[in-house]
Amino acid sequence: xxxxxxxxxxxxxxxxxxxxxxxxxxxxxxxxxxxxxxxxxxxxxxxxxxxxxxxxxxxxxxxxxxxxxxxxxxxxxxxxxxxxxxxxxxxxxxxxxxxxxxxxxxxxxxxxxxxxxxxxxxxxxxxxxxxxxxxxxxxxxxxxxxxxxxxxxxxxxxxxxxxxxxxxxxxxxxxxxxxxxxxxxxxxxxxxxxxxxxxxxxxxxxxxxxxxxxxxxxxxxxxxxxxxxxxxxxxxxxxxxxxxxxxxxxxxxxxxxxxxxxxxxxxxxxxxxxxxxxxxxxxxxxxxxxxxxxxxxxxxxxxxxxxxxxxxxxxxxxxxxxxxxxxxxxxxxxxxxxxxxxxx
Amino acid sequence: xxxxxxxxxxxxxxxxxxxxxxxxxxxxxxxxxxxxxxxxxxxxxxxxxxxxxxxxxxxxxxxxxxxxxxxxxxxxxxxxxxxxxxxxxxxxxxxxxxxxxxxxxxxxxxxxxxxxxxxxxxxxxxxxxxxxxxxxxxxxxxxxxxxxxxxxxxxxxxxxxxxxxxxxxxxxxxxxxxxxxxxxxxxxxxxxxxxxxxxxxxxxxxxxxxxxxxxxxxxx
Numbered sequence: 001x002x003x004x005x006x007x008x009x010x011x012x013x014x015x016x017x018x019x020x021x022x023x024x025x026x027x028x029x030x031x032x033x034x035x036x037x038x039x040x041x042x043x044x045x046x047x048x049x050x051x052x053x054x055x056x057x058x059x060x061x062x063x064x065x066x067x068x069x070x071x072x073x074x075x076x077x078x079x080x081x082x083x084x085x086x087x088x089x090x091x092x093x094x095x096x097x098x099x100x101x102x103x104x105x106x107x108x109x110x111x112x113x114x115x116x117x118x119x120x121x122x123x124x125x126x127x128x129x130x131x132x133x134x135x136x137x138x139x140x141x142x143x144x145x146x147x148x149x150x151x152x153x154x155x156x157x158x159x160x161x162x163x164x165x166x167x168x169x170x171x172x173x174x175x176x177x178x179x180x181x182x183x184x185x186x187x188x189x190x191x192x193x194x195x196x197x198x199x200x201x202x203x204x205x206x207x208x209x210x211x212x213x214x215x216x217x218x219x220x221x222x223x224x225x226x227x228x229x230x231x232x233x234x235x236x237x238x239x240x241x242x243x244x245x246x247x248x249x250x251x252x253x254x255x256x257x258x259x260x261x262x263x264x265x266x267x268x269x270x271x272x273x274x275x276x277x278x279x280x281x282x283x284x285x286x287x288x289x290x291x292x293x294x295x296x297x298x299x300x301x302x303x304x305x306x307x308x309x310x311x312x313x314x315x316x317x318x319x320x321x322x323x324x325x326x327x328x329x330x331x332x333x334x335x336x337x338x339x340x341x342x343x344x
Numbered sequence: 345x346x347x348x349x350x351x352x353x354x355x356x357x358x359x360x361x362x363x364x365x366x367x368x369x370x371x372x373x374x375x376x377x378x379x380x381x382x383x384x385x386x387x388x389x390x391x392x393x394x395x396x397x398x399x400x401x402x403x404x405x406x407x408x409x410x411x412x413x414x415x416x417x418x419x420x421x422x423x424x425x426x427x428x429x430x431x432x433x434x435x436x437x438x439x440x441x442x443x444x445x446x447x448x449x450x451x452x453x454x455x456x457x458x459x460x461x462x463x464x465x466x467x468x469x470x471x472x473x474x475x476x477x478x479x480x481x482x483x484x485x486x487x488x489x490x491x492x493x494x495x496x497x498x499x500x501x502x503x504x505x506x507x508x509x510x511x512x513x514x515x516x517x518x519x520x521x522x523x524x525x526x527x528x529x530x531x532x533x534x535x536x537x538x539x540x541x542x543x544x545x546x547x548x549x550x551x552x553x554x555x556x557x558x559x560x561x562x563x564x
Contacts, residue, residue: 052467065466066474078464082482091478095469132464139468 007031009143009175013050013057022046022199025059028192030143033169033176035190035207037183038218043199044179048072048145051177069096071136071144071174075152077128079120085131086116092139099140106137109171110164126157130164137172144176150185165189166344170261183223187211187265188343195219212312214295214303224268224303227343228311232257241284242342248308252284253340263343268303270339271315275325277334285337289313291329294322306335313337346535348515349523350542356431356519357499360438364446364495365488367439372450373476391444398441402508405437409509429511434519437509438499446495453487454480486561493554497547 008027015022022043028034038044050057052072053065071092079088089106093099107113110130115123123131129149136144149165150158162185169176169189180186186193186207193210195203195218202218203210211226213219228251230244235256242257243250244264253264277286289306297303302322306313313335317327327333375387393401409416409427415436416427427433457480465475481488503521510517512526520539527536 054463054467064471065463066469066471068467069469070467072464072467074460074464076459078458078460080461080465080479080483081458082479082485091465091470092468095474135468 011047011051012059013047014059015046015050015055015057017046020046020199022050022057024196024199024201026194026201026204028175028177028194028204030175031173032191033178033189034192034194035186036177036179036194036196037186038181038196040181041198042196044181044196045147046199047196048147048177048179051143052145066095069139069142071139071141073129073133073136073144073146073149075148077125077132079123079128079132079135081120083120084116085112085118085120085123088120088131089116089135089138092135096139099138102138102140106134109137109167110134124157125153126160129153129161133164133168137168137174141174144174146176146178148180148182151180151182162188183225184265184343187227188263208312212305212314214293214297214305214314220297220303222267222269224297224314224316225270226266226268226311226313228264228266228313230262230264231260232262246308247310248289248313249287251287251337251340253342255342257342259344261344265341265343266313266337267339267341268314268316270337271306271313272336272338273304273306273315273317273321273325273327273333274336275333278336281336283336283338285335285340287335287337289333289335291327291331291333293329294327306333308335346523346539349518349520350539352431352515352518353500353520356434356438357496359435360442360499361446361492361495363435363439364442365450365492368443368446368491369450369481369488372447373454373480375447375451376454390447393441394444398502398504399508401441402437402505405440405505406508409433409436428509429513429517431516434506434510434517437505438502441502441505442495442498445498446491449487449490449494450484451487453484453490457483486558489557490554493550497550500543500546 007030009030010027012025013022020043024047036044036047046055049055050060052070053063053068080091083091089103093101093103107116110133112131112134115127115131120128150161153161178189190207193205193207194201195210195216197218203213203216208227211219228246230246230251232242233245234243240256241252241254243252244262251264287308289308291304292307292312293305295303296319297316300318301316302319304315304317306315315335375383406428407413411417411420411426419427427436461479462475465479470478501521506519506522512518512522520543524536524539
């Protein structure tokens with residue numbers, strides 16, 4: 001890994017493992033979270049291991065692992081059982097000359113201050129993973145790699161750790177590469193997205209732009225859908241709904257939300273289209289949109305990309321409906337949005 | 345009671361154990377991390393003293409360490425003394441005789457290290473050597489205790505190799521097992537009983553201590 005420009009990390013790695021071949025040559029922003037999404041076996045972990053120096057790839061530097069200052073959060077926390085929580089967190093700090101003593105700051109961010117003097121053996125899965133993230137922060141890395149850090153946790157523990165990752169993203173300046181096969185996690189955390197398939201990058205770019213693509217089989221099925229960054233403007237207490245405003249209009253979502261950097265996830269299967277605005281409908285959100293592109297997803301279904309202001313939505317409709325309504329690129333339609341999930 | 349042989353045995357076992365831990369740990373580490381086709385070859389060589397009769401081992405060590413042997417001749421040139429029938433020679437012979445008893449527990453402990461602990465240590469800024477000392481060894485401490493106890497006890501009990509390489513020189517190579525043999529040969533059963541009882545009690549106490557410690561660590 002080298003600095004291509006001050007604001008980019010260059011990723012150039014090529015490696016053969018049996019009949020698997022990883023070949024990546026790109027640059028990612030040196031700020032924010034870059035999500036790497038792909039099915040298992042797509043080479044996500046291998047790519048991370050190449051970046052960290054745990055695998056030797058052609059194209060990468062030969063700098064030894066311990067001199068790279070690249071933090072690695074593994075699926076399992078990998079805490080050292082012979083050291084207390086505090087000593088674990090200090091392990092990397094003491095070994096990186098120039099690392100500031102940020103134990104208190106990191107412990108506060110991840111709320112592990114209470115655990116510092118405990119042994120690592122009594123920690124819950126979620127606590128242990130938080131400690132391992134604090135340990136990585138304290139080594140003052142110039143990049144953090146996260147390899148499905150929540151996949152070893154059950155649903156409840158996962159939801160317990162996710163808010164800390166949000167905070168890390170919001171409050172800590174260090175760039176993160178976040179690997180996952182879970183689109184929901186990727187949508188919530190990433191700014192930039194890279195899709196890996198059989199060792200190759202098939203798509204990369206800003207999160208919204210990549211998710212708006214309807215030509216990628218990796219983003220078909222239940223992964224199809226768009227995200228919209230929006231600002232909450234009003235809370236309706238009587239019905240527990242929040243009104244968000246975004247470039248394409250206004251949209252209601254359940255629950256109370258106040259974060260000005262909210263992110264809405266709208267699944268393709270929750271969007272339907274009509275030629276006219278339904279006068280009385282149970283659907284809360286009906287927004288005018290323009291058809292930007294269509295692509296066959298299966299023999300029966302079609303994915304339709306819609307433009308609303310600067311933002312885009314994806315709708316899944318049957319190919320029969322597409323024909324009956326004679327929908328084509330450039331048409332003005334109404335998007336009926338059945339469900340909106342607030343991801344952050 | 346004749347304490348001379350007991351004291352000599354204790355010294356020999358102590359020095360041998362120390363040498364085996366210091367030299368055996370890197371060997372055990374190599375065996376645990378190496379996946380080349382040479383690994384089983386080295387593994388087999390290390391385990392040989394378990395199955396070879398001590399007399400075979402002692403016979404070849406006698407030739408090797410003797411004043412005309414490869415190592416012994418070199419030693420004579422270097423120091424002017426012979427290795428055979430000397431304490432130093434006994435230490436070398438004991439190290440080879442007890443090698444598997446020290447290496448195998450350490451190797452097992454290294455192989456049982458949790459998942460990617462070492463990789464985590466490297467990414468946190470520890471060099472391979474640093475991670476070996478700060479993560480691998482502390483987490484393998486049980487293996488080191490077992491290795492020490494077994495190497496010490498096994499060296500204490502050796503007979504054939506010592507007899508071949510060291511002979512029976514009081515104060516120099518007359519260790520406790522040789523002394524017992526001597527007492528029996530001269531029908532001095534009372535002395536043989538005394539020394540034997542000491543060894544029996546010692547063997548039980550150390551093995552009991554080791555298993556008790558292991559059990560306590562397991563339940564932790």
